[in-house]
Amino acid sequence: MDAAKRYFRSPAAVIGLVLLLAVIAMALSAGVLYPRDPLALAGRPLVWPFTNPRFPLGTDNSGRDIAAQIFYGARISLLIGGVATVIAVAIGTLIGAFAGYYGGWVDNILMRITEAFQTLPNFVLLLVLVAVFGSTLTTVTIAIGIVCWPAPARLTRAEFLSLRNREFVQAGRTLGMRDLQLILGEILPNALPPVIVYASVVMALSILLESALAFLRLSDPNVASWGNLIGLGRDVLRVQWYVSAIPGIAILVTVLAVSLVGQGLNDALNPRLKSR
Amino acid sequence: MSEQPILSLEGLSVRLPRGADRTHALNGVSLSIASNEILCVVGESGSGKSMMANAIMRLVPGEVAIEAGRMMFDGRDLCTTDPAAMREVRGAGIAMIFQEPMTALNPLRTVGDQIAEMFRIHTDLSKAEIGERVLSLLEDVRIPSPKTAAKAYPHELSGGQRQRAMIAMALALDPKLLIADEPTTALDVTTQAQILKLIRDLQQRKKTAVLFITHDFGVVAEIADRVVVMQHGKIVEQGTADDVLNRPTHSYTKQLIAAVPPLTAPPPRPLSSDNILTITNVAKTYRTGGFLDRGARVTAAVKDASLTLPRGATLGIVGESGSGKSTLARCIVRLIDPDNGAILLDGKDWVKLKRAEIRRETRHIQMVFQDPSASLNPRRKAAELVAQGPIVHGTPRATAMTEARELFALVGLDPSAGDRFPHEFSGGQRQRIGLARALALKPDVLIADEPVSALDVSVQAQVLKLLGELRERLGLSIVFITHDLRVAAQVCDLVAVMKDGEIVEHGLVADVFSRPQHPYTQALLASVPGGAFAREHQTAV
Numbered sequence: 123m124d125a126a127k128r129y130f131r132s133p134a135a136v137i138g139l140v141l142l143l144a145v146i147a148m149a150l151s152a153g154v155l156y157p158r159d160p161l162a163l164a165g166r167p168l169v170w171p172f173t174n175p176r177f178p179l180g181t182d183n184s185g186r187d188i189a190a191q192i193f194y195g196a197r198i199s200l201l202i203g204g205v206a207t208v209i210a211v212a213i214g215t216l217i218g219a220f221a222g223y224y225g226g227w228v229d230n231i232l233m234r235i236t237e238a239f240q241t242l243p244n245f246v247l248l249l250v251l252v253a254v255f256g257s258t259l260t261t262v263t264i265a266i267g268i269v270c271w272p273a274p275a276r277l278t279r280a281e282f283l284s285l286r287n288r289e290f291v292q293a294g295r296t297l298g299m300r301d302l303q304l305i306l307g308e309i310l311p312n313a314l315p316p317v318i319v320y321a322s323v324v325m326a327l328s329i330l331l332e333s334a335l336a337f338l339r340l341s342d343p344n345v346a347s348w349g350n351l352i353g354l355g356r357d358v359l360r361v362q363w364y365v366s367a368i369p370g371i372a373i374l375v376t377v378l379a380v381s382l383v384g385q386g387l388n389d390a391l392n393p394r395l396k397s398r
Numbered sequence: 399m400s401e402q403p404i405l406s407l408e409g410l411s412v413r414l415p416r417g418a419d420r421t422h423a424l425n426g427v428s429l430s431i432a433s434n435e436i437l438c439v440v441g442e443s444g445s446g447k448s449m450m451a452n453a454i455m456r457l458v459p460g461e462v463a464i465e466a467g468r469m470m471f472d473g474r475d476l477c478t479t480d481p482a483a484m485r486e487v488r489g490a491g492i493a494m495i496f497q498e499p500m501t502a503l504n505p506l507r508t509v510g511d512q513i514a515e516m517f518r519i520h521t522d523l524s525k526a527e528i529g530e531r532v533l534s535l536l537e538d539v540r541i542p543s544p545k546t547a548a549k550a551y552p553h554e555l556s557g558g559q560r561q562r563a564m565i566a567m568a569l570a571l572d573p574k575l576l577i578a579d580e581p582t583t584a585l586d587v588t589t590q591a592q593i594l595k596l597i598r599d600l601q602q603r604k605k606t607a608v609l610f611i612t613h614d615f616g617v618v619a620e621i622a623d624r625v626v627v628m629q630h631g632k633i634v635e636q637g638t639a640d641d642v643l644n645r646p647t648h649s650y651t652k653q654l655i656a657a658v659p660p661l662t663a664p665p666p667r668p669l670s671s672d673n674i675l676t677i678t679n680v681a682k683t684y685r686t687g688g689f690l691d692r693g694a695r696v697t698a699a700v701k702d703a704s705l706t707l708p709r710g711a712t713l714g715i716v717g718e719s720g721s722g723k724s725t726l727a728r729c730i731v732r733l734i735d736p737d738n739g740a741i742l743l744d745g746k747d748w749v750k751l752k753r754a755e756i757r758r759e760t761r762h763i764q765m766v767f768q769d770p771s772a773s774l775n776p777r778r779k780a781a782e783l784v785a786q787g788p789i790v791h792g793t794p795r796a797t798a799m800t801e802a803r804e805l806f807a808l809v810g811l812d813p814s815a816g817d818r819f820p821h822e823f824s825g826g827q828r829q830r831i832g833l834a835r836a837l838a839l840k841p842d843v844l845i846a847d848e849p850v851s852a853l854d855v856s857v858q859a860q861v862l863k864l865l866g867e868l869r870e871r872l873g874l875s876i877v878f879i880t881h882d883l884r885v886a887a888q889v890c891d892l893v894a895v896m897k898d899g900e901i902v903e904h905g906l907v908a909d910v911f912s913r914p915q916h917p918y919t920q921a922l923l924a925s926v927p928g929g930a931f932a933r934e935h936q937t938a939v
Contacts, residue, residue: 289773293835296731297787298760311777 128390135386141379145196145372152193160190160346168362182354182365192372194346199329199376202263202347206328209267211321214274215310221275222282223305233279240272248331252340259342262335266328277320281313315391322384326377333373348372403430403470404574404607405454405492410467410477412446412453412631423449423462425631433574436601436608438618438639440654441628442854443825447611450628451577454609455494456484472574490520493568497580499560503552509563510536510548516570535566539596558589562596569600576601577609582617582927586718587881591925594621613854615658616884619643619928627651643931657859659884661926663907667711667891674875675707675730675843680739680749682725699725700736701899707843707892712869712876714890714907716883716922722899723879727847730877731765732756743843761791764836768848770828774820780831781806781816787839798838805834810864826857830864837868847879862889883926887911895919 129135158164167185169177179189221232239247251265285291286309294308335341336349343350348369355365412424423446431437441447452458454469456476469476472491479487488494496502504512510532517528536544539562552560561581568576578597582590598621601608610621618625622639627650635648646652682700700722707713717723728734730741732748741748743763751759764787767773774783784805785798793801803813809830820828829849836844846865850858866889869876880886886893887907894904895918903916914920923929 289767289769290775292728292733293765293767293773293832294775294786295733296760296765297835297839298757298790299786300757303790308775312775 125390129386132386132389134382135389138379138382138386141375142383145376145379146200148193149196149200152190152197156187156190156193158190160194161186161344164190168358168365170362171364171368179368180364182351183358183362184354188351188365188368191346191351192348192369195348195351195369195372196376198259198345198347199332199373202259202266202332203325203329203376203380205263206266206270206331207321207325209264210270210324210328211274211317213267213271215278215314215317217271218275218278218280219282219305219310219313222279223286223301223309225283225286229279232275236272236275239269244269244327245331245334248335249338249340252335257335257340257342259345262332262341266331269331270324270328274317274320274324278313278317281316282309285309285312316388319384319388319391322380322387326380326384329373329377329380402432404433405469405471405609406430407450407454408468408470410450410453410469411465412449412458413463413465415461419444420630422465423631424453426467427628427631427633428467429626429633429636431575431607431609433607434601434605435623436598436610436621437624437626438610438612438622439626439628440612440615440618442613442654442856444630445628446631447628448579449631451494451579451609451611454577455488455492456481486520489516489573490571491573492575492577493571493573494577494579495561495564495568495581498584499557499564500552502564503560505552508549508551509555509560513548513563513567513570516567520571531570532566535570536563538569538600539563539566541566556589557585558593561585561589561593565593565596565600569604569606572604573606575607575609577611579611580613581610583613587883587927588718588921588925590617590927591620594927597621614927615643615655615855616927616929616931619931627654653856657855659859659862659882659888661884661887661911661923661929663887663890663911666906666908669711669891670709672709673706674709674744675705675877676740676742677703677705677726677730678740678742679704680726680729680736680741682722682729682734682736698899700729703739703896703899703901705894705901705904707875707877709875710869710873711891712878712889714878714880714886714893715896716880716886716893717896718881718922720898721896723881723896724847725899726896727765727845727877727879731760731763731845733765758791761787761839762841763843763845764839764841766829766832766836766844766846766849769852770825770832771820771852773832774828774835776820778819779816780811780818780820780823783820783831784816784834784838787835791839802834802838805838808837808868809834810860824857825853826861829853829861833861833864833868837872840872841874843875843877845877845879848881849878850885851880851882858885865889883911883922895922 163185164187165177165181165185167181167183169181171178171180177187177189179192182188217232217236221229248265248269251268252262255261291304291308294304332341332347333349333352336347337353339353341347341349351369352366359366407427407429410424410427411422414421414423427450439447453464454476464477513532513535514528517523517531532548533544536547541547541559541562547555547559555563582593585593594617597608612618618639625639625642626636627634627642629650635642635646635651642651646655680700680703684697684699686695703726705713715723715726725734729736736749739749781799781802784802788798788801789795803816806813806816811827811830823831850861853861862885868874878890890907892904893907893910894901895916897918903910903919910919911923914923
């Protein structure tokens with residue numbers, strides 16, 4: 123594949139992919155390396171990292187293994203990032219596709235709804251949703267997906283607006299295709315590459331949103347997530363800063379990896395940038 | 399003509415970056431232009447003619463390198479001139495005009511301002527003097543009301559006026575050499591004739607040397623003193639216009655000239671008295687802006703068009719851009735809904751059909767589009783594209799794919815090419831795929847909207863020949879939309895001339911073209927570039 127070749131030509135994209143694979147490996151190996159519940163008490167509280175070989179990354183304020191929480195947290199972050207992105211992109215492409223294809227009053231109504239979502243700050247809307255529907259892992263993930271869909275919708279709509287009058291779409295219409303066949307079969311495959319690239323931004327954003335929620339102790343407290351750990355560390359931030367810093371670094375690395383992969387995909391899927 | 403050359407290229411070679419379709423854009427090109435002559439460079443797309451113009455201006459992209467040779471202009475070699483000195487040469491010594499004036503002009507500044515810029519950069523004239531010069535230049539290029547034109551923004555002028563403004567800008571500093579890269583290709587035929595005449599007049603008055611790049615032998619016949627024919631980055635033939643046009647020696651030149659369709663119609667074929675398609679009083683009006691019908695801009699794209707297409711015949715609809723010919727074509731297949739009128743196809747009125755009925759009936763009437771690369775979905779394989787229509791209409795997938803491969807053979811493509819994507823085909827091959835797709839539904843009527851306009855002349859001739867053969871074999875009736883009268887003369891039995899949404903004249907091709915009644919038809923025919931040449935030469939070579 124041409125696109126794959128172009129992807130591996132960029133060092134930044136390869137680094138991003140390696141980091142992302144490392145995070146995925148952490149998530150997969152968590153159960154093998156730390157078969158015990160990561161939220162169970164493991165030792166004395168607030169052991170500094172690199173002082174006790176049993177706890178390479180130390181323990182938090184209630185004596186739980188930080189390394190185990192980081193490994194299990196990778197699962198939660200990737201799960202929330204992945205599922206929320208799928209939800210956001212699915213809603214977004216669907217609404218964007220219909221708005222862009224039909225235009226007129228359909229477009230007007232759908233875009234006013236999109237704007238209504240966009241004018242509310244993401245995080246405030248998320249807080250409202252979590253406050254109303256509770257903060258289990260499922261509701262948090264769905265809420266993040268609902269908060270993130272307007273941008274992919276606008277992107278898809280823009281692509282559809284420029285594609286719907288192309289001659290190949292008109293050709294499809296003269297062949298007697300239905301609107302749905304045209305939207306899904308003809309236009310969507312051509313509109314997807316920029317949306318796929320943008321999905322990486324949505325994924326990074328949803329990981330950050332979940333951490334922010336957890337920092338405010340509004341995320342699901344019954345799972346080992348990086349955000350929860352940062353939230354716990356808040357109480358001992360001035361002395362035992364490592365409790366917040368270690369999951370912070372994990373979030374930084376994951377978001378960076380996702381962004382680099384997204385940038386790499388963008389360059390690889392956009393042949394016009396080939397010569398740069 | 400015997401004067402010493404203004405510009406001479408000696409063994410110029412330009413290397414393309416690795417991964418291009420060939421190693422060199424130009425390969426040992428040698429030519430010279432004397433002052434006061436027009437040298438036409440002719441070639442098909444990819445022959446390197448535009449690359450040559452850009453190389454002379456040293457405007458080649460970074461990864462393209464001038465590898466060998468010399469470009470002597472005014473006593474210095476442009477290949478070795480440093481960038482600062484090159485800026486002096488550009489504009490003042492050599493000026494250039496481009497194919498599409500809309501993209502070559504800055505949309506945010508007035509035309510007069512952009513012409514004045516030439517003086518501001520290269521001279522130290524006062525503001526008032528510059529203003530006078532700009533006006534006199536605009537008068538020179540015969541723009542109607544130069545004062546208004548100077549204050550206009552590019553989008554406020556017509557295509558022809560924009561190209562005139564570009565010429566005024568190019569000639570502002572009396573350059574010794576003017577490079578014109580397909581300056582009339584984007585223009586309508588009547589405008590093209592005026593611009594060609596203008597370039598000729600100005601060239602004679604100012605004694606400028608002109609390097610005129612074109613793909614159209616009609617234009618060459620109209621304007622050239624000498625001709626250079628290029629193929630694959632090499633010069634295959636050069637000589638005086640008379641020699642090259644009437645006594646070509648190289649086989650490629652002969653082939654190119656033979657491919658130019660002559661303006662005379664072939665002997666008429668007997669026409670069936672049974673009309674398969676009858677269009678009566680079709681009209682389409684566009685309204686934009688305004689609220690509750692107040693202040694709206696109303697454009698009548700098609701006014702009261704009535705035409706008939708006898709079974710098995712080809713009806714040409716000719717006209718310039720904006721004449722409504724494409725809108726009419728799209729009304730017939732109901733891509734656009736006409737406001738009123740009737741379109742009877744085999745007794746059924748298409749204007750009254752509902753969406754779902756249209757989807758069923760489309761198999762009787764199919765369309766071929768202008769741009770073969772835009773009309774094929776880039777993410778589907780060729781065979782799939784052709785099979786799509788029958789699949790939509792209920793043919794099982796396997797049968798449709800087998801039939802698609804048979805159709806490939808019918809339109810002169812290798813049946814095994816079905817697994818390739820559209821971008822892996824050449825322009826002519828893509829148009830064959832488009833044709834196969836339209837034929838897959840076994841239509842009675844084919845609407846062809848400028849099907850050969852995006853193709854090179856030699857490819858154009860092949861596609862037209864194929865269309866003629868298919869018409870005979872499958873008993874197709876064709877509506878053929880084109881702006882090129884020469885093409886219409888070749889393929890059509892009947893022709894209708896459209897202007898501003900109205901059909902001003904229609905009848906048998908031979909009648910309309912040899913005895914045009916309407917003044918507009920007469921003007922169109924008179925504007926065909928190299929008209930005399932096109933009428934005289936036959937496809938006899």
